[in-house]
Amino acid sequence: MLIALASCVVAIASITLVVSTARRRDSRPEPDPFRALDLQMRLSRLAAEVRRIDGDRTMLARAHHLRVALEAYDALLSEACMLADGAAREVAPPGTATPDTVRLDRELLLSARGWNW
Secondary structure, three states: OHHHHHHHHHHHHHHHHHHHHHHHHHOOOOOOHHHHHHHHHHHHHHHHHHHHHHHOOOOOOHHHHHHHHHHHHHHHHHHHHHHHHOOOOOOOOOOOOOHHHHHHHHHHHHHHOOOOO
């Protein structure tokens, strides 16, 4: 009787271990809300910088500044999409989509996930 009880306890313990290991493996870690907030704040600052550069017609090397600000904004959008969706989203095969199209798609994806900046 004691041996049967011990074998039941061992069986229950091993089943519990297998189930808990499977649950841990299947669950994705929750994203850090402070990382998302930090990304939203950085996106907000960069969007304001892009608007400022775009509106300032007297700026020297304006096209260069605008290109650099947009590249930084696009990189942050890609990082935000990775955090929100698990992948950097592409609209079309590489080389066929314009940067504006990819940017708009990523902004729409983030807006649909509740992000605002």
